[in-house]
Structures are given as C-alpha cells and as structure tokens.
Amino acid sequence: MKIAIDAMGGDYAPAEIVYGVIESAKKHQDVLFALVGDENKIKEHINELPKNITIHHTDEVIEVDEEPVRAVKKKKNSSIVVAAKLVKEKQAQAMITAGNTGAFMAAGLLVIGRLPGVARPALAPVFPSKGGKGTMVLDVGANMDAKPEYLLQHAILGSIYMNKMLGIQSPRVGLVNIGSEAGKGNELSKAAYQLLEQASINFVGNIEARDVMADKCDVLVCDGFTGNILLKTAEGVASTIFGTLKSEIKKSLIAKIGGFILLPTFKTLKGKLDYHEYGGAPLLGLNGACIKSHGSSDRRAIMNAIEQTMTFINNNTLEEMTRELTNRSEVVE
Amino acid sequence: MKIAIDAMGGDYAPAEIVYGVIESAKKHQDVLFALVGDENKIKEHINELPKNITIHHTDEVIEVDEEPVRAVKKKKNSSIVVAAKLVKEKQAQAMITAGNTGAFMAAGLLVIGRLPGVARPALAPVFPSKGGKGTMVLDVGANMDAKPEYLLQHAILGSIYMNKMLGIQSPRVGLVNIGSEAGKGNELSKAAYQLLEQASINFVGNIEARDVMADKCDVLVCDGFTGNILLKTAEGVASTIFGTLKSEIKKSLIAKIGGFILLPTFKTLKGKLDYHEYGGAPLLGLNGACIKSHGSSDRRAIMNAIEQTMTFINNNTLEEMTRELTNRSEVVE
Incomplete structure (x- = not known):
C-alpha cells in the first residue's frame, strides 16, 4: 500500500505534515509513503x-486566491497535482492533503477522475451527532x-463509506429538507x-437542518451549495457562541471563577462538536482514496488521516463502490 | 390605525395572545385592535x-398537518384567513399571528396579495449580530x-425595512454564498x-454562512430553501451546544457549581443569540403589514410584535416599499 501526501498544503506545512508522516511511517513499516513537495x-x-x-x-x-481549475491545469508541478498523478498512475492508492479545498477537488476530478457510474464526486465530512457515530454529509461543496x-449516487457512496469505515450495517440515509413530510422542499x-x-x-426520509446533529441518519445528502451553507452556519454559530461566552465570562470576577471551573467541560464540549475530530473529509466518487485533512492540521491530524486512509484501503471501500455503482440498475450516469 | 390579531395561533393561544393585546390596547388607546378567533x-x-x-x-x-394552500382556500372562516381578509379589505392595516407559518404565508399571498413590483413575498426574520443591530435574512422559506x-426585490424590501424600522441610513446588502469572492456559488x-x-x-458582496452573525451586512438575501437551512442549522447547533453543555455540567458536583455561577452568563448569552428577541418576522412584499410572531409567543412577545407593527405603519414603510418598487427601472416583475 502506498499513500501520497501533499507536504506543502495546510497552515503548518511542511513541518507538521512531515512529522506526522514520519510518525506513521515508523508505526506502519509495511506501508509506503510518498511525500510530495x-x-x-x-x-x-x-x-x-x-x-x-x-x-x-x-x-x-x-x-490561496487562484482559481482552482485554472491553477490545477496550469501548475502541473504543484504538490497537489503531482500527488493526484501518483494516484492516477496507480503508483499510490490514496492521497491526503491539508491544502486548498478547491484545488484538491479540481485535482481529484481532472487528474484522478471519477468512478464509473458517478456523475460528480462529493466532498463528504462526517458531522458529530449526539450519541451517535456521526453523520456523513455529502456534498458540502x-x-x-x-x-x-x-x-x-452520493447516498450510495455514503452508505458504503459508513458501512466499511464505521461498521454500520444498514446506514440510514436522509435528505436535507425544510420539513420532515414528503412533498416538501x-x-x-x-x-x-x-x-x-x-x-x-x-x-x-427528509431531515430538517435543525436535526443535522441529532443522529437521525448516518448519511445525509444535499447539493453542494446547501451542504456548504449547513457546514459553515454550524461553524459560525458554534464560534459565535463560544466567542460570546468568553467575552461574557470576562465581564466579572465571579463569572471568571465559574468559567475557570467549567474549563474542562467547555473543552469536552468543543471536542464533541468539532467535526475535525471525526477525521478528514473524503472526496467520494473518485477512482482513488482522496482525503482532505483540515487546513489547521497538526501531526496528530495527519496521522489520523493516514489511519483513516488505511482503513479505507484495507476494507476495499473503493472496490465495493465500483461494484455497487456499476451493478445497480437505478444508477444512471 | 387598526391591527388584526390571530387569537387562535401559537402554543399559548388564545390566553397569552388575548392578554398581550389587552395590555397593548390599554397602553395605546388611539390604536384599534381586532381579535380574530x-x-x-x-x-x-x-x-x-x-x-x-x-x-x-x-x-x-x-x-398543523394540513397542507397550507389547500387549508387557506378551504377554511375561509379560520382565524388566520379572516385576519388576512381584514387587511385585504383595508379594515385593518396589519395582521399578526403566532400560528402556522405555512398557513400565514399562504393567507398573505392568496388573500392579501403582493405589492406591485414584487414577484414573491419573503419571510424575513432579523438574526442577531455581534455588536450590531441584527441582520435581516430574506427569504427563509x-x-x-x-x-x-x-x-x-428582496434586497430592496429588506433595505427599506432596516432603514425605516432601525434607522440604518444605507443598509448594507449581502448575498449568501459559499465564498466571499465574486463568481463563486x-x-x-x-x-x-x-x-x-x-x-x-x-x-x-457575498457573505459566507459562517459570517451570518458577524455584522457584515444589514440585509442578507438568498432563496427560501437556503434561508431555511441557515435558520434551522443555527437553531439546531445552538440547541445542541446548550443541551450538551447542560448534560456535561450535570456530570460532576464541581461542574454543577461552575454551572450555577455562570447561570446569569448563560442566560445573557441565550438572549443575545435568540433571534426571537429581535421581534416577529415580517412577510415582506405583501400589500399590508404582516408579522409572524414565534409559535411559543407569550403576552410579552405579542406586545413586542404590536410595537413592531405600529412602527412599521407609523413610518410609512409600506408606502415607501410601493414607491421604490414601482419607480425603480431595474425591478422587473
């Protein structure tokens, strides 16, 4: 097994990417790693x-400010394009990047290409869910x-992912909508x-956006515009709440004491809500395992993304996706 | 001035609706109130x-489970339809309801009708914004x-509303989008x-969903599906955070003490985040002032909605909307 890693993408590249890969390489001596950069x-x-x-x-x-498709077409010797090429040419089974999401999606689509039966790939992070294993939302952009x-197609891809990666037997699929009744939207x-x-x-059936973290389904599908709004609203509201809480706590000594006491509770809470804790976001529907680790990835995040990628490959996730998508009569590309 | 109020809509109807109207009627003896129910x-x-x-x-x-358009057409003697009729027939300038949002929108469109130059009305709550006067999001459904x-059209309606109601001189208009750069989306x-x-x-320009509470604009436009996702995601994430916080605090005595100390802080925070504190949501673009108060409205919420409606009427908001929409060459119905 060989995994290509974009060493240049992310806020702490290349240092933290390199450290993470070295740690993983020591742990998994039977796996090959290609550091690209x-x-x-x-x-x-x-x-x-x-x-x-x-x-x-x-x-x-x-x-950061380059138009992704144009950049990927022009800069053939950039780390993200070369990593994608290694996957395309079957020199690697997977690629991981913490870099520009737009460039990642463009490189995936233009260089690696789609699985048969997939009209469009989907960027698919797993959202935290209350008491559950998380809900994969696809597509978010x-x-x-x-x-x-x-x-x-995304519902099928997501179902296979949640089955292969998290062992969920028959993943529940929901549709993002404005009401729970059929005929809405x-x-x-x-x-x-x-x-x-x-x-x-x-x-x-339909899942309302207010229930996205309520463990009502394992796979949640929507168009990429809607998914992006969902993801970014969740991020924005969480950050507003924690930010306002912080500044309110600073306003009095007694509140500061309360805040100090609750510090571990706040930390636990933040961890529970952080979808980055659920690993990188796969770009599903491509002919290779492609994982987007978050921009602020440290070595631990990179190591987690590597573990996630290894599970993806070891469980033959891609083969199962290919099989399902080509065998199902309901899938029309 | 006469305001029609749906006495039967909302979780605490008719008691709390009636109490709120009585209080307001005592306070504003020059205003007439029609209690419908x-x-x-x-x-x-x-x-x-x-x-x-x-x-x-x-x-x-x-x-609750009736299809709104059909219900409004069929049940001509329901409180919401009769309230709308009073506005249509100019017996009242405004209507307020805490009832079914779908029926409210259907009654507004089918009974009251649109302003000239408005293709579709917009449900337009004001979201809380950090340090600002709030951001009107239209349309949310x-x-x-x-x-x-x-x-x-919604950008124009929202601008006039935020100017007339909150005194904002030249309201900043943003477009909900997946990135801040032009050409995205x-x-x-x-x-x-x-x-x-x-x-x-x-x-x-474009406003990312993560900045919806960041006071980057006064008026934020999007289609009703997107607006609904935005609103419901925000509600869901806030409720998940507060719910998880509550259950985490319950886990130890020391955390309970911290939670007790921070109780007033949590209350302030909740108040700051609650868009209901910013009044009812107007349905803009109709030929009358139509305000949706939230379903859990108590007498105070109803009194607030009445004050809001009076400001709407006293500041000639509707007349200004009519003027702007008929005079602007860029508006094509």
Whole structure:
C-alpha cells in the first residue's frame, strides 16, 4: 500500500505534515509513503529518512486566491497535482492533503477522475451527532448545482463509506429538507426524494437542518451549495457562541471563577462538536482514496488521516463502490 | 390605525395572545385592535373588553398537518384567513399571528396579495449580530425556488425595512454564498450577484454562512430553501451546544457549581443569540403589514410584535416599499 501526501498544503506545512508522516511511517513499516513537495523544505524537518518514505520533488505552488481549475491545469508541478498523478498512475492508492479545498477537488476530478457510474464526486465530512457515530454529509461543496441522480449516487457512496469505515450495517440515509413530510422542499429535493425512496438504500426520509446533529441518519445528502451553507452556519454559530461566552465570562470576577471551573467541560464540549475530530473529509466518487485533512492540521491530524486512509484501503471501500455503482440498475450516469 | 390579531395561533393561544393585546390596547388607546378567533374562548380570558378591541368570531381551525394552500382556500372562516381578509379589505392595516407559518404565508399571498413590483413575498426574520443591530435574512422559506430578480426585490424590501424600522441610513446588502469572492456559488447566486451589483443599493458582496452573525451586512438575501437551512442549522447547533453543555455540567458536583455561577452568563448569552428577541418576522412584499410572531409567543412577545407593527405603519414603510418598487427601472416583475 502506498499513500501520497501533499507536504506543502495546510497552515503548518511542511513541518507538521512531515512529522506526522514520519510518525506513521515508523508505526506502519509495511506501508509506503510518498511525500510530495519542495525537497529542500521537506528535508529541513527530517533527520533520517525512514526507508518507507520517498520524496517527490515539486517546485510550483498554488496560491490561496487562484482559481482552482485554472491553477490545477496550469501548475502541473504543484504538490497537489503531482500527488493526484501518483494516484492516477496507480503508483499510490490514496492521497491526503491539508491544502486548498478547491484545488484538491479540481485535482481529484481532472487528474484522478471519477468512478464509473458517478456523475460528480462529493466532498463528504462526517458531522458529530449526539450519541451517535456521526453523520456523513455529502456534498458540502464539490458541486454547486446538483441533479437528483447525483444525490442518489452520493447516498450510495455514503452508505458504503459508513458501512466499511464505521461498521454500520444498514446506514440510514436522509435528505436535507425544510420539513420532515414528503412533498416538501425545492424542485431538487422533491425529485431527489422520489428517487431515494425507490432505491434499494435505507432511506429514512427528509431531515430538517435543525436535526443535522441529532443522529437521525448516518448519511445525509444535499447539493453542494446547501451542504456548504449547513457546514459553515454550524461553524459560525458554534464560534459565535463560544466567542460570546468568553467575552461574557470576562465581564466579572465571579463569572471568571465559574468559567475557570467549567474549563474542562467547555473543552469536552468543543471536542464533541468539532467535526475535525471525526477525521478528514473524503472526496467520494473518485477512482482513488482522496482525503482532505483540515487546513489547521497538526501531526496528530495527519496521522489520523493516514489511519483513516488505511482503513479505507484495507476494507476495499473503493472496490465495493465500483461494484455497487456499476451493478445497480437505478444508477444512471 | 387598526391591527388584526390571530387569537387562535401559537402554543399559548388564545390566553397569552388575548392578554398581550389587552395590555397593548390599554397602553395605546388611539390604536384599534381586532381579535380574530373563537369568541367564547377569547372571552374566557377577558374581564372587561377595552373599547379599542373588537372581536371577530371564527369557528374553523387550520390544523398543523394540513397542507397550507389547500387549508387557506378551504377554511375561509379560520382565524388566520379572516385576519388576512381584514387587511385585504383595508379594515385593518396589519395582521399578526403566532400560528402556522405555512398557513400565514399562504393567507398573505392568496388573500392579501403582493405589492406591485414584487414577484414573491419573503419571510424575513432579523438574526442577531455581534455588536450590531441584527441582520435581516430574506427569504427563509416563502419561496423554495427563487429567481435572481426575486433576490433583488428582496434586497430592496429588506433595505427599506432596516432603514425605516432601525434607522440604518444605507443598509448594507449581502448575498449568501459559499465564498466571499465574486463568481463563486451556484447558478442562482452567480446571476443574483450580477443583478445586485448593478442595482442602486448598498451591495457589499457575498457573505459566507459562517459570517451570518458577524455584522457584515444589514440585509442578507438568498432563496427560501437556503434561508431555511441557515435558520434551522443555527437553531439546531445552538440547541445542541446548550443541551450538551447542560448534560456535561450535570456530570460532576464541581461542574454543577461552575454551572450555577455562570447561570446569569448563560442566560445573557441565550438572549443575545435568540433571534426571537429581535421581534416577529415580517412577510415582506405583501400589500399590508404582516408579522409572524414565534409559535411559543407569550403576552410579552405579542406586545413586542404590536410595537413592531405600529412602527412599521407609523413610518410609512409600506408606502415607501410601493414607491421604490414601482419607480425603480431595474425591478422587473
């Protein structure tokens, strides 16, 4: 097994990426790692290169403000494009990046390409859920304008993921909607409802956005625009609540004492709500395992993403996806 | 000035609705109030009827699970339909309800009707914003599938509302989108961006959902599906955070003490985050002032909604909307 890692992407690259890969490489000596990026900069953080790590030198950098598709087409020697190429050429089974999400999605689609039966890939983080194993939301931004059949394909991909990765026997699939009753919603959600209801998946119906963390389903589908709004609203509200709480606590000595006492409770709470704790977000529907680790990934996050990727590969997740998508009569590309 | 109030809508109807109206009627003896609902049930809560309140008896009830449009068409003697009729027939300038949102929107559209230049009305609550006067989000559910021109009309309506009601000189208008740069988003948001940029409004560009409470704009437009997701996600995340916090605090004595000390802080925080504190949600674009008070309205909430409605009428908000929408060349119905 070989995993390609973009050494240059993320807020703490390359140092933390390199440290994470070295730790994982020591732990899993039977796995090969390809560190992709500026060789000199990578080597600054390595005393002795473990035998199962190779460095693939790249010298181009995709800037944050570049238009992703154009950047990926132009900068063929950027770390993210080269990592994707390793997957495309079957030199690696998987790629991991903590870099630019737009460039990651563009490289996935343009360089690696889709699985048969998949019209569009989906970026699919797992949201925390109260008392549950988490809910995979797909798509959160790979496709802005979706068609009902994309949502069905994503429901299948998500179901296989949650089954293979978390052992959920018959993952419950929900559809993001404005009400729980059938017949609610916009044109897309109404049409998707029909399609999902007829498919041989465990469709549990519409899920309102207020229940996204209520463990009502294991897989939650929507178009990428809606998913992005859902994800970002959740982030924004959580950060507003914790920020306001902090500034309210600062206003009096007695509140400061209360805040101090509750510090461990707040920490536990933050951990429970942080979807990054549930690992990186896979980009599902591509012909390879592609994981987006969050931008602020430290070595621990990278190690977690590597474990997640190994489980993905070891459980033959991609093969199962290919099989399901090509065998199901309801899937029309 | 006469205000029609649906006495039968809401969790605490008719008692709390009636109490709120009586208080307001005593305070504002120059304003007339029409209490619409079951006369016997209303009278149970009244010792002496103030002279400026009249009761309009109705005997039909729209149930929670009824399809709104059908219910409004069929149950012509339900409190919400009769209240809307009073506005339509100019017997009242405004209506307030704490009842079924769907029935309210249907009654507004079918009975009261739209202002000239408005293709679709918008349900428009004001979200709390950090340090600001709040951000009006429209639409949060009146129209599932929007066209770019609806968003422009809503931007104009929202701007006039925030100017007339909160005294904001040149309200900043934002567009809900997945990124701050121009050219981002789905087909609707891309087209709406062009339209908003060219209009003579104070357009400040795309606003990411994570910044909805960050006081980046005074008016935020999106289609009703997106707005609903935004609103419900915010509600759901806030309730999950407070719920989890509560159960975490219960886990140890020391945390309970911390929680007890911080009780007033939590209360302040909840108040700051509660968009209901910002008044009822107007349904803008109708030929009358229509306010949706929240379902759990008590007498205080009803009194607040009445104050809000009086400001709406006293500041000639509707006349200004009519003028702007008919005079602007960029508005195409």
